[in-house]
Amino acid sequence: MGDDPITLYGGVLSPYVARVRLFGYAKGIELNEVAPPGGMMTEEYKTHNPIGRIPSIVLYDGFVLPESQAICEYLEDRYPEPSLIPGTPEERARIRLLCQVADAYVMKGLMPFFALIRSIPLDLDRAVGWHARLVEALSHVDAFLVPGSHAAGDRITLADCALVPMLFYTDMFMPPSGYESPIGTFSRLGAYWGSIQQDPHVIRLLSEMKPVLDATLADAGGNAKHG
């Protein structure tokens, strides 16, 4: 029982599922990723996870645990080695801070741009404000990054798992919205984005997501419109 792969209700393009997937790769945990029963937000899936969103995982006692950050913290407790929240209490606080900045600020700026891969048009007039909010959020990440090849030093941590999917979407969503990716305009963040993409687990994650996102963007083709 304890050795069976954990079931992950997921989907390749979700940045929150990507956090859990990358966490699993970096820890060497096998996760059995499947689509949520009935699909996201359906009554069937809500009987397992009342929130209806992905990711969620099925714990060994049968409880379905949602929320990417809670899932990663559980996996950290369940499989402590290698630690992805390592170090002193102060170092661990910095890792959690970067995760919180990613969730509370970066994702807030990025979220409206997901219209690019949904069946709703992206309103380019309102995108000016969303872009400004995203740039401000990225400046917070830049301020809190710890020197090194990774977000919190020289090895992969939960902070990278939270940030990488959001930076990937920033790069992918800005050009079709009429903006250059702002990541390179921040010195620490730009250097970090260059070095973290050399990490083998990140290479694996992005190589799985990029072809699917490219195809989805091509299908949605030009759904960004003025007012």
Ligand SMILES: N[C@@H](CCC(=O)N[C@@H](CS)C(=O)NCC(=O)O)C(=O)O
């Ligand atoms: N706070 C949640 C957010 C999860 C979330 O919003 N997932 C999206 C997919 S990226 C979802 O399931 N959305 C349902 C929908 O779009 O109908 C987490 O960290 O797991």
